[in-house]
């Protein structure tokens with residue numbers, strides 16, 4: 001009879017790497033862990049990734065569709081799904097290269113663990129422990145509790161490891177508990193400087209055959225039906241992306257002049273190749289000067305998606321920078337600044353990585369409040385000041401909401417599809433549709449536009465980003481949306497508004513970015529017209545074939561903007577829903593959050609005119625008219641039967657049928673049980689990491 005097994009299941013989540021991995025490192029270095037075998041498992045979770053593409057032979061999906069709570073969008077769109085498939089496949093190859101392996105499964109995490117533990121027991125294989133790395137996402141916490149309870153019932157040890165993919169390790173931060181986190185980033189930053197001295201050492205990659213042996217995969221229970229796991233990367237990509245590809249009624253063609261700023265593959269291998277390239281090409285050294293760019297692969301690091309999935313850790317980035325700064329890695333010796341210590345670029349990268357840490361610490365501090373419409377704030381002293389967000393859902397809209405939910409639904413469709421008529425916003429939204437990426441500069445403008453110019457429930461935007469971003473990360477996404485929407489940790493809150501026209505003049509100086517992603521406006525000569533097509537003369541519009549384009553005939557927002565001190569007044573004034581002419585809407589320049597970076601401030605300057613927070617607007621930016629229908633199809637909970645796109649798109653952008661299956665404001669909340677403390681404000685929102 002063979003010796004009894006004591007198997008360790010290591011559930012990987014957002015730690016998709018083998019180097020600098022505390023769990024694997026412990027298994028290599030500890031002599032007393034007592035496990036006879038290791039079974040690394042990665043689960044594509046049913047609540048965060050749509051699993052219908054894994055179903056074979058007409059089976060029925062036992063899980064609800066993986067859709068968001070407010071807008072009913074897919075939780076994980078095609079870009080991140082592909083990136084994750086590549087990352088997981090790379091992990092599998094890496095584990096195999098050191099004599100181990102990876103089992104890929106789909107389902108709710110605890111369901112998968114149960115099926116493995118029980119199936120192995122039937123084959124007289126004993127699971128002695130289940131380990132995973134902790135994560136602050138509400139859903140991840142729920143998974144941790146469910147797996148822990150399951151282990152209790154099965155007599156297996158459960159262990160949660162510290163998530164070590166951050167810049168400063170949780171055990172070394174300047175605060176004792178999350179509640180002590182300062183509400184202003186600068187205060188926190190000062191408490192942990194100098195940043196270059198803070199990160200812990202990285203952990204080595206396991207050597208070949210140094211891990212406990214992998215369990216004979218023939219005894220591992222197969223994937224529970226009706227799902228089956230593809231045997232190739234291509235199959236995995238197709239299973240994950242197939243069901244979520246058509247997230248718009250008609251996904252537009254990739255514009256001829258545009259190119260992806262994020263053509264990168266997922267995975268630990270690709271992450272390190274990118275890091276090495278950034279140092280060798282001096283991208284890191286020049287980072288401070290280029291990070292506000294909009295076009296191409298080189299304007300910022302593009303390491304965010306790797307960091308989000310844990311393909312690379314922040315401290316690995318820091319240590320690679322150290323080896324370049326200290327001149328200890330000859331592969332970097334050709335790069336300018338080699339051996340010359342920290343420079344402006346490398347210091348700025350560390351600064352950004354600390355922002356990422358801070359957003360996560362905010363998540364630890366504020367927990368479910370990250371997903372609340374009113375944000376981190378606990379109650380407003382003066383009810384008058386409480387922003388009245390506009391909603392596409394009848395039940396959530398205030399009775400006097402103007403425009404009504406139907407019109408907001410229409411505006412949301414155009415915001416998401418990039419046909420608002422505001423060039424910078426439309427370019428960014430279309431870039432994200434096509435590539436899963438858009439720059440930080442563009443993200444700030446997009447979020448500010450939705451929340452502060454349009455006054456629409458910012459969570460629609462956050463969920464849209466969740467679906468489309470290749471680098472979606474629960475803390476970074478939701479905390480940044482709150483920050484820009486004025487309900488998070490921005491000390492200037494509602495007062496900071498980005499003027500997307502001025503921002504376009506400042507950061508898209510020749511209009512290349514907007515022209516590339518919004519090809520309809522390419523023929524317009526003047527930049528002011530490219531950035532807001534409605535400002536062009538009738539002759540210019542006719543020559544460009546734009547006279548009937550909805551971005552011209554019905555822009556969702558018009559911003560008066562002066563070029564060379566000459567006020568630009570549109571032929572069309574804003575018209576309130578009642579039909580009265582509105583006053584020009586004064587904008588305060590959107591200084592970005594880096595204003596509170598002390599010595600590292602950027603040169604953004606306020607135009608010094610007062611902003612108008614959503615609640616206090618006197619001039620409504622929307623045009624009137626009856627509701628034009630609901631969301632992408634069903635209209636969700638907004639009481640409308642949608643006819644999809646009803647605007648005119650003669651600009652040639654949308655050509656396909658006007659139908660889809662889901663509505664903005666769809667009722668997809670409350671699908672999975674939550675820990676009691678998370679059931680907080682009526683219908684809880686559940687979000688992942």
Ligand SMILES: Cc1cc2nc3c(=O)[nH]c(=O)nc-3n(C[C@H](O)[C@H](O)[C@H](O)COP(=O)(O)OP(=O)(O)OC[C@H]3O[C@@H](n4cnc5c(N)ncnc54)[C@H](O)[C@@H]3O)c2cc1C
Pocket residue numbers: 291300301302303304305307308349352353355356357359438439440441443444447465469471472473474476477478480481484
């Ligand atoms: C509305 C909005 C939503 C966002 N959603 C996400 C998200 O889901 N995931 C995400 O990783 N970032 C998010 N960001 C932050 C930032 O835009 C991206 O991290 C950055 O654009 C990614 O590109 P990069 O890797 O080239 O960044 P770089 O400029 O090269 O920065 C280096 C790294 O620092 C971190 N970082 C930089 N800026 C921020 C920031 N503001 N907050 C947190 N971390 C930061 C990222 O990990 C990034 O990879 C969001 C920002 C806004 C305004």
